Amino acid sequence: MNDEMTIRKEETGTGGRYVAEMAGHAAEMTFSRVNAALIIIDHTEVPDALRGKGVGQALALHAVEDARKGGWKILPLCPFMRAQSLRHSDWGDVVQQR
16 A cells, blocks of 8 residues: 655646545645635545545645745635644745635
8 A cells, every 4th residue: 555645736727626646545625716816725625544644734735835836825715724724824924814
């Protein structure tokens, strides 16, 4: 069984998702693009098989690092992403709490 995690970004014109794959399972964090400077993270889904393995946290961190590289902000409407962002004051440079 392979416990290595890979994360990729799939983007459409108006949004997309980050997908984490591990041990044959996939988790996702979806987003909508408001404009070039802002995305809304609206949903995170981690299957039971991946719970407790840090997959959701890894997706959140990946989105934050992507925002830093891309120069945009994140509005965390997803309850999971919002909770993560409140725990990480160091994400304040890219996470906008309304």
